[in-house]
Amino acid sequence: MTTTDKRVLRTQQALTQALEDLAVHHDYQDITVTNLTKAAGINRKTFYLHYNSIDELVNQLADQVTQQLAAIIHQHAIKTVYHHPGLLLDDFVDFAEAHSAAVKRLLFSDDYSRFANRIERQLTQVLADAIQDSYSLSRQDALIAAHFLIHNTLSLFSYFSTQAAGGKIDRDVFKRYVERLNLTGVSTFFN
Template structure:
């Protein structure tokens, strides 16, 4: 890595940390670029070399988290046909949680500037992108009526986003590995099997 790359990444961290601290003190709407620059101890020109404005910063962080989520639920790694590899999914989810824990500033920005509803919608889109081949085969019925696929996606994504926001709010009170195991246990013990998804618990 070049020195300029290291310096760029160091400045990124200063901006993220400053933004996270400011979000703990006042609403997003009241934060200015000057506030972020002052808190990060950089000048405005340096900030603008990284982001067009605070909205661009927020969107950049959202994209970064979404990319991590996309990598985490990569269908090629955890699903084959109608079979889901739970142990592999647990490993990837643990890595995702560890990443958020290591970058706590990003996690706090997600918590304070992105609503749980938006996170759930974004995760739902990723579910469709990665698992449409699996979702379209689901045939869940209740009292003879078919349960809409969108309802199932909303239900699963609400579990993921709800527990994620709880974990960040609790200041990562539960170890990442334990959280991943618990979330997947809740989902796989009944929720996926009732949908006709085959659960593979082998390594």
């Protein structure tokens, strides 16, 4: 449910920020409503006015991340991206670098894998729709290609992020690997 009530929005933003702050240093199972509400500066009753559980709050954050990544996918037609794959990859790396360590943890930590899987499933649907807008593929082929592309890109980003000196990945190396792996794999669908 979308609201325009500024108090509700402030409370939800405070809880989301508190979750992001706690997620950087805490495993998911260690985050409690008590430490979440304390970090947000609200009481437990207020939390339960907005959410039934921490899972619901994390799902909302996962959906926000999905929407932001979906916006990146929608910036260019997939035919254009296929011929210039760096377009999306640069935007994806910019997104990942601009966001907090919590969002990266949500995407790449084993402890938050349930939420990463949610993001991946939703992005697969978004990308499959975009693929079908550019190519005459069956839904099954579009979903398989989309899953392949999303999964490989996230997996390679996770790998390069953990290998990165100083926390910043070598964008060009990452892009070369993603392009090589992804374009080879999907070329049989798109050609």
